Amino acid sequence: MERKLIALDLDGTTLNAASQLNSATIQTMQRLQAAGHIVSIITGRSYQGSQHIYDDLHLTSPMINFNGSLGHLPHQSWASEYQFTLNKAVVLALVKYREQLGINQIIAENKTSTMTAGQDIVAGKFFPEIADSPRLTPETLTRNPNSLVLLVQLDRRSAIVDWINDHFGEVVDVGVWGGPDAILEVTSKGVHKAKGVAYLADYFHINRQNVIAFGDEHNDLEMLQYAGLGVAMTNGTDAIKSIADDVTTYDNDQNGVARYLTHYFGMAE
Structure with missing residues (x-):
């Protein structure tokens, strides 16, 4: 064979x-x-x-x-x-408007590093590596991440997807996780x-x-x-x-x- x-x-x-x-x-x-x-x-x-x-x-x-x-x-x-990486500008915009948009937690990851902003109770279930992760801020984000995961308020989910697409739709794709938890994934376009x-x-x-x-x-x-x-x-x-x-x-x-x-x-x- x-x-x-x-x-x-x-x-x-x-x-x-x-x-x-x-x-x-x-x-x-x-x-x-x-x-x-x-x-x-x-x-x-x-x-x-x-x-x-x-x-x-x-x-x-x-x-x-x-x-x-x-x-x-x-x-x-x-x-x-x-x-493939995401432009830092996308990440920092989401950090800036996180609470306003209804995003509980933002997790930015690379091959060997994880950074977070905000907090969500289900995050630990999916991302055990975030336990001691450094804070995600304009000062600490020194390179473009591979992946961005957003734990969002369920009733705000579609509005958040629309906001990201309106502002950054030319450079990123937004995926919606299946299952009961409201989780979005932002990746480099295509x-x-x-x-x-x-x-x-x-x-x-x-x-x-x-x-x-x-x-x-x-x-x-x-x-x-x-x-x-x-x-x-x-x-x-x-x-x-x-x-x-x-x-x-x-x-x-x-x-x-x-x-x-x-x-x-x-x-x-």
Whole structure:
């Protein structure tokens, strides 16, 4: 069989409902990597928030963080590392008008740093790395971040999206997280997970038809459309399932990705 690039979203896909890896998932990825396939994490998470998962899977491949804004090789310097960043002016405008707009907390992240302004009770659930993070101010923000996450008041969400699009729509995209929490993600214009996957496919000389991607949410859409085989989780959104080439039989709590790949590659369970 030709070498495949297997692109894994983490939350709601490769990870179970407790945001953990099941042993079957670890074993399956190990076997595929040993067989010569490229297994790569493609996540909206920061590097700090995903490094332990990369290590637990014992991967040797590059990883894509911040939904395509950062591509790097963990624990090593990689000559092909890339990053897309947001202009500081966008960040500082949001910091300035944060309370007025109804933004509870702003989280600006790079590969190795996290800064925050404001406070929101759900932030720690998604961003454990913010616990001791420095304050985000015009003085401390010395470089353009890869990613900006806004925890907003739910009834103000659409107005905030409109405000950002009105002021900075030519240079940024705003994504709305699924789920009950009102979270917005601001990225450099035109950057999404498919950019990262395409970059890796090109780097490893893997034809698009040999890319298998798994996801469950809106931020996986372009990646699943790009892949030769885009697989939605059975626990995924209706929108994702409607554009996918296939849907897993089992959900993320039942090792859905591992079981799908075991079947696909004809491996004994």
